[in-house]
Amino acid sequence: MFRVELSKQVRRWRTWLLAAALAGVPVLVVVAIRLSPPPPQNSQDAPPFLLQIVRNGLFAPLTGLALVQPFFMSLAIGLFAGDAIAGEAQSGTLRYLLVRPVRRPRLIVSKYAAAMTFTGTLLLIVICSGLFAGGIVFGIHPMPTLSGTSLSVVDGLARILASGAFIVLAASGIVAVGMWISTLTDSGPGAIVATVIVAIASQIADQIPSLHAIQPFLPTHGWLGYTGLFRFPVDLVTMREGLTVSAAYTAVFLALAVWRFRRRDITA
Amino acid sequence: MTAAIRAVGLTKRYGELAAVDGLDLSVERGELYGFLGPNGAGKTTTIRMALGLIHPTAGTIEVLGSRVTAGHGPFERVGALVEEPAFWSYLSGRRNLEAFARAGSGRADARARLGRIDDVLHTVGLADAADKRVKQYSQGMRQRLGVGLALLGNPELLVLDEPTNGLDPSGMREVRELLRQLADGGTTIFISSHLLAEVEAMCDRVGVMARGALVAEGPPGTLRGTTDRIRIEVDDVAAARTVLARLGGPDMIAAASASGPGVLDVTLSDGLGAADVNAALVRGGIRVHALEPQRDTLEDVFLHLVEGIHVPR
Incomplete structure (x- = not known):
């Protein structure tokens, strides 16, 4: 079922559109910065990586990841996880999959694995597109860290890939929430929107100082932990927190999704 | 099995x-x-x-x-x-x-x-x-x-x-x-x-x-009803009416054309089959053009079972 899901999505236009949009983000950033280098004084609101991009092509994939993560990735998760069961219910194909038969827990787990695979692939596309565009325009050089030290090109590349891997793993909790939402409704668009709203609302709540007490329990808490990879010494605390939270959300919400889906009457 | x-x-x-x-x-x-x-x-x-x-x-x-x-x-x-x-x-x-x-x-x-x-x-x-x-x-x-x-x-x-x-x-x-x-x-x-x-x-x-x-x-x-009705086509409905009323009572005739040539729907009963009806009509000097058993279609049965509607003919 996992492979069937992959091959179905690959033959869908919207998958390619999303991939193209995501690949375009780092290219857009590189082009924009090439055309008008931002003055370093205006560092207040710009993401930290954006300022150093002028000096190094290696920063393009990182900037791409930083820009894609909050919205585009949430949208992708909505499309892959939120739509997973609800979309099949809406089109009616769910009942034909279940009488094929595909066992219900297996359908959930396969769809979850496929959603994770696609999220990872999209981030890899962002990294590749950023490296390509940034490399061509600015060249690839050793990388300064946030702590002022320097990383070799190979080390920098490895940490960029590690960032991508971390972002995917940190997203696993929201993907599981999306799967659960997907078992609650027969409306594909409804489940997509609900999933995106959860992802974005959680990120916003994570930024509101007065919500300090609940922030460690938000599914997107620790999403920015990968910046710790670019400090010296490497700071893994936030990353570990992020992975713990997302693992907990994955366990709870996948179990809820399976439980809910097994009990449900399929009337769509 | x-x-x-x-x-x-x-x-x-x-x-x-x-x-x-x-x-x-x-x-x-x-x-x-x-x-x-x-x-x-x-x-x-x-x-x-x-x-x-x-x-x-x-x-x-x-x-x-x-x-x-x-x-x-x-x-x-x-x-x-x-x-x-x-x-x-x-x-x-x-x-x-x-x-x-x-x-x-x-x-x-x-x-x-x-x-x-x-x-x-x-x-x-x-x-x-x-x-x-x-x-x-x-x-x-x-x-x-x-x-x-x-x-x-x-x-x-x-x-x-x-x-x-x-x-x-x-x-x-x-x-x-x-x-x-x-x-x-x-x-x-x-x-x-x-x-x-x-x-x-x-x-x-x-x-x-x-x-x-x-x-x-x-x-x-x-599933269909038993054949207890026949439709008879005769050259003189009024005469046929008289013959049948004498044979099985006026209730026997479920429906009929007014007079002259036309059709009658006749309900059969025990001891009074289609052949008896036909013989009586012929004896009465009435020409019978057609005599057709009226079977309920499955549709009638269905409506009857499902909605309690008996379809009149």
């Missing part, structure tokens, strides 16, 4: 409303069984319980000898069409069948299904349209692909909900012939329909469902 489908006290309640209410049903192997009933009678709910899509509130249902619970049953050996067919519209007909073939768990089973795709597409007349996206299919083509999907696993039992929906008359006939052929080859077929003529022409046995339970069951012929 165990029954192909056996429901005992099968019940599905949604709150107060019972969609299926203590249904007892038995479909033998190799049978072509027609499942009739108006919309809302509980046909689709029953089919969904047989396919493990809906949890019964009470009672049990067995398919091919195995107990079915939601999500569990011998569905590798069952082909199904549940309400309308549904496909991934962005994939071609062939790719849809491939995806469904691969989606189950058994490798050998998936390979066997993949190997049958060309045959099935040919059988349902979609060989030429196989590589078009389903989005571009007409309703009839989707319906054919739905039947094709049900056939893909070479099933022992076919459960088809309104299989000729959306087909033109020649398409309907093709599907009917195909199903008859499969049934003659030993496949058990359970087909729901609201089209009585379709079921009458094709099925070995018919069950009529109303308000969640079976209200009649039997071969299509036996």
